[in-house]
């Protein structure tokens with residue numbers, strides 16, 4: 582492996598492995614082993630782990646080091662319930678600023694989601710759908726609320742990766758395009774209701790049982806990635 586891997590690359594590879602369940606909830610992330618696998622210093626690895634910890638994807642305990650966060654059933658419910666409460670509230674603000682250009686931007690994002698779905702790239706799909714939600718929140722103009730929702734979206738990605746089924750990302754109530762069409766038509770109430778139903782559906786698709794810890798060969802896991 583090259584010695585010039587960027588922190589961003591390492592971040593993405595670890596996140597991908599977590600979301601794809603090669604690193605399941607509770608799995609330990611030893612700095613020395615990751616450092617060996619990526620051919621980078623422990624300092625670089627630590628920086629990446631700290632970023633993941635900030636996003637609540639990874640938990641760092643004083644004497645135990647880093648491990649993939651293991652969201653509890655209760656936490657999973659609370660994260661989704663918070664989103665169900667907050668995200669519909671931002672719809673009227675989003676609509677005030679909505680324009681053709683924005684509609685095009687979000688339609689482009691849906692295209693990328695569909696592509697990932699076609700390629701059965703679950704990791705990208707989880708990331709892209711989360712991005713759709715937090716970009717929409719940022720678009721409301723309330724940056725405090727948007728940052729909060731962004732963090733809830735990261736935590737949801739881990740929760741969906743840990744407990745989700747196929748229905749957690751591509752749901753039966755229609756895809757994100759339906760929401761864009763409602764926003765295009767200026768249908769505030771229907772858009773709010775769509776968002777509430779959509780997130781409720783995601784919550785109900787979660788299978789709240791936890792998989793067991795397993796032995797992970799970091800060298801093998803990351804050497805096969807390009």
Ligand SMILES: [Zn+2]
Nearest residue numbers: 710714757779
């Ligand atoms: Zn969604």
